[in-house]
Amino acid sequence: MKRSKQLRGKIRHWRIRRKIHGTPERPRVCVHKSLKHIYITVLDDISREDGSVAILNLTTNSKSFKEDGKKSFRNITSAKRLGEMAGKSLLEKGIKEVVFDRGGYQYHGGVKAIAEAIRECGVKI
Numbered sequence: 001m002k003r004s005k006q007l008r009g010k011i012r013h014w015r016i017r018r019k020i021h022g023t024p025e026r027p028r029v030c031v032h033k034s035l036k037h038i039y040i041t042v043l044d045d046i047s048r049e050d051g052s053v054a055i056l057n058l059t060t061n062s063k064s065f066k067e068d069g070k071k072s073f074r075n076i077t078s079a080k081r082l083g084e085m086a087g088k089s090l091l092e093k094g095i096k097e098v099v100f101d102r103g104g105y106q107y108h109g110g111v112k113a114i115a116e117a118i119r120e121c122g123v124k125i
Contacts, residue, residue, distance in 0.1 A: 013104030020099050021045045027055055029086065029118065029125075030101040031111055037061045037073050038110060040086050042098070055093065058086050079110035080117045087121025097124045 003011075022028030022045040032039040042056035060073035060082055090098065098118070105111045119125055 009104045011104075016101060016104065020101055022052070022099055026097045026099055027095060028052075028099045028101050031103045031105065031114055033074055033103075033105060033110065035074070036071075038079055038082055038114070040082060040114065042086070042090065042095075055095075056086065056089055058082055058089070074110065076110055076113045079113040083114035083117025084121060086114070087118040087123050090118070090123050091121060095123065100125045 020028060022043045024044050024047060028043045028045060030041045030043055032041070037060045040058045041054055043052040043054055045052045047053045060078050065073055065078065100115055102111050115125055
């Protein structure tokens with residue numbers, strides 16, 4: 001039986017999620033990509049028993065990104081800008097270390113640009 005591309009991606013993400021967990025001291029930075037946008041969520045998985053607590057949500061689907069007049073925001077330049085915003089926001093909240101969850105995506109292109117931009121801001125991954 002051949003598995004669909006989406007199912008293979010979910011299996012990769014489940015395999016990654018078995019190994020990493022976000023704590024209040026070292027939360028999990030989760031990346032999600034849609035056809036047009038990139039989403040970053042910073043999560044604490046341990047504080048509540050029934051699920052995760054979102055510490056920070058950022059997306060390219062916001063007014064600050066749409067001022068440029070572009071149609072697609074799922075590229076490396078947008079990913080770098082989003083990663084810089086995430087790094088600065090994490091430092092403002094006093095978070096200096098995070099766990100990076102690539103969400104089943106390959107570590108290249110936009111996902112790599114997000115991770116490098118967060119590192120450049122001074123947050124340890």
